[in-house]
Amino acid sequence: MGDKPVAAAGTFGLGGELTVYRLGFGAMRITGEGIWGPPADRDQALRVLRRAVELGVNLIDTADSYGPEVSEELIAEALHPYPDGLVIATKGGLVRPGPGKWERDGRPEHLREACEGSLRRLRLDRIDLYQLHAPDDKVPFEDSVGTLAELREQGKVRLVGLSNVSVEQLNRALEIVPIATVQNRYNLTDRANEDVLDACEQRGIGFIPWFPLATGALARPGGPLEQIAERRGARPSQIALAWLLARSPVMLPIPGTGSVEHLEENCAAAAIELDPEEVELLGRVAA
Numbered sequence: 001m002g003d004k005p006v007a008a009a010g011t012f013g014l015g016g017e018l019t020v021y022r023l024g025f026g027a028m029r030i031t032g033e034g035i036w037g038p039p040a041d042r043d044q045a046l047r048v049l050r051r052a053v054e055l056g057v058n059l060i061d062t063a064d065s066y067g068p069e070v071s072e073e074l075i076a077e078a079l080h081p082y083p084d085g086l087v088i089a090t091k092g093g094l095v096r097p098g099p100g101k102w103e104r105d106g107r108p109e110h111l112r113e114a115c116e117g118s119l120r121r122l123r124l125d126r127i128d129l130y131q132l133h134a135p136d137d138k139v140p141f142e143d144s145v146g147t148l149a150e151l152r153e154q155g156k157v158r159l160v161g162l163s164n165v166s167v168e169q170l171n172r173a174l175e176i177v178p179i180a181t182v183q184n185r186y187n188l189t190d191r192a193n194e195d196v197l198d199a200c201e202q203r204g205i206g207f208i209p210w211f212p213l214a215t216g217a218l219a220r221p222g223g224p225l226e227q228i229a230e231r232r233g234a235r236p237s238q239i240a241l242a243w244l245l246a247r248s249p250v251m252l253p254i255p256g257t258g259s260v261e262h263l264e265e266n267c268a269a270a271a272i273e274l275d276p277e278e279v280e281l282l283g284r285v286a287a
């Protein structure tokens with residue numbers, strides 16, 4: 001896996017069977033405004049995806065609801081036939097009534113149909129990692145997770161993941177099917193899901209922090225993030241990613257962007273190894 005910038009982040013074995021570099025790419029931002037419709041610059045979106053793979057990214061996160069359908073279609077257009085070892089992680093369980101609007105649908109019939117749609121758009125016989133986008137409180141959680149387990153038994157899905165779940169929900173899902181990853185909101189300034197991260201770390205489950213670049217007030221001029229960034233000739237957003245990578249060996253950040261320049265900057269963060277004191281300082285001031 002040699003001379004690729006993201007290789008510096010090290011690897012993680014998803015479900016103990018698919019090895020990926022720990023710094024991936026989130027393909028939500030390659031759609032239109034409000035994660036709706038086609039991107040303003042389609043060629044640029046295709047370039048971003050191809051450049052991600054050139055930089056070594058082999059974990060791309062998407063969902064049927066991004067666009068909807070647009071993100072998955074662009075991934076297939078840019079990258080199919082897929083290079084060996086590329087893991088495309090998609091999700092089902094959210095529907096889109098309009099721009100910026102998201103609704104949950106965890107009914108088994110919806111999830112089965114959503115998975116078929118993702119297989120078709122991604123031009124795959126089997127999805128490497130299929131994630132329940134969010135629990136739907138109108139549907140028993142066991143029914144939604146059970147449907148993903150069935151899809152796995154049928155060979156349509158290789159590994160099952162969850163998103164936006166609590167530790168209690170993770171434990172209930174583990175009674176039904178092995179869980180390879182959990183994708184919850186987590187970043188330097190929003191650590192509400194610390195308990196879920198710890199549960200994942202204890203069980204060797206990959207933790208995919210969404211909104212990884214948020215730095216909020218920490219990035220203020222003269223603040224600790226800027227000081228560390230300046231000292232290392234890096235951008236505060238790169239330090240935020242480096243902190244996530246240092247926080248846990250199961251952490252798999254998937255920063256998202258529609259810009260090649262930002263992508264390159266984010267991937268370069270894989271090589272930034274923070275000192276234990278910097279990790280501790282950032283963790284403390286942000287907590």
Ligand SMILES: NC(=O)c1ccc[n+]([C@@H]2O[C@H](COP(=O)([O-])OP(=O)(O)OC[C@H]3O[C@@H](n4cnc5c(N)ncnc54)[C@H](OP(=O)(O)O)[C@@H]3O)[C@@H](O)[C@H]2O)c1
Binds near residue numbers: 062209256
């Ligand atoms: N499971 C869920 O419920 C859920 C929810 C949200 C997101 N996600 C997943 O998580 C991924 C990441 O989340 P996210 O997109 O919300 O947050 P993010 O990756 O932390 O931030 C993306 C935002 O930061 C900007 N950005 C990216 N790189 C930058 C850089 N180097 N310098 C300056 N600005 C930069 C992007 O704009 P530009 O395009 O202009 O670079 C975009 O506005 C998504 O792509 C998606 O796959 C999952």
